[in-house]
Amino acid sequence: MNDRWSEHQIRPSRSATPAAIALAAVTLALALASMVGPVGYWLAAGAHPQFAFQIWRPLLYALTTGSILQAIINAVFLLLIGRSLEPMLGSFDFAAVYLLAGLGGATALSVTGVPVSVSGSICGIFGILAAMAVIKYLSHQDIRGDIIFIALFVIWGILTGAKDWTADIGAVIVGALVGWIWIRTRWASRRRAWLSYAAVALACFADPRLCCWVK
Numbered sequence: 001m002n003d004r005w006s007e008h009q010i011r012p013s014r015s016a017t018p019a020a021i022a023l024a025a026v027t028l029a030l031a032l033a034s035m036v037g038p039v040g041y042w043l044a045a046g047a048h049p050q051f052a053f054q055i056w057r058p059l060l061y062a063l064t065t066g067s068i069l070q071a072i073i074n075a076v077f078l079l080l081i082g083r084s085l086e087p088m089l090g091s092f093d094f095a096a097v098y099l100l101a102g103l104g105g106a107t108a109l110s111v112t113g114v115p116v117s118v119s120g121s122i123c124g125i126f127g128i129l130a131a132m133a134v135i136k137y138l139s140h141q142d143i144r145g146d147i148i149f150i151a152l153f154v155i156w157g158i159l160t161g162a163k164d165w166t167a168d169i170g171a172v173i174v175g176a177l178v179g180w181i182w183i184r185t186r187w188a189s190r191r192r193a194w195l196s197y198a199a200v201a202l203a204c205f206a207d208p209r210l211c212c213w214v215k
Contacts, residue, residue, distance in 0.1 A: 019091040022083025024075035044189030045106035061120035062102020074121040101127020101171040108170025117164035127175025134179035
């Protein structure tokens, strides 16, 4: 009996997950640093005029959390996801999805006028889940569970009154796009894949409101 991965030659392995471990560790470290200094403010993203031209904010938004508890929960969730997805995507692509999803979330914040947010790590997770859903769909697998899971978390953010819930939508859109790029370029040269990722980043920065290019 053939397993579901054999037809498409995408087979996960039990290799290490350095990208997931590194991203989780950095997220926890920044959350701890935010307890004793203004690190959280330095990395916050949004449409606040004081963030003008500070490009590092949207680029690193996926590493931010609102509290140490949120950082721990997101780090654990990231490690659990990474165990199954990073060996398949590859460490570089896994990290790219995560960080680009954060950039997508920051772009959504600027588009909708949300002034400040420090909850970017959940955007990275949403982006990875959305990318995986697209990859599974293009591999002719059932993604109803993935869609329901993502939708429930987004709806939960809306119902709890989170002002930055639009970032989750942006992360899902960018994550889905990167997932499509990955499966279309997985047999091509790495240069083509990374140029495609760069194009996604540039498309996000094309929004004149990102980082308050226009006040």
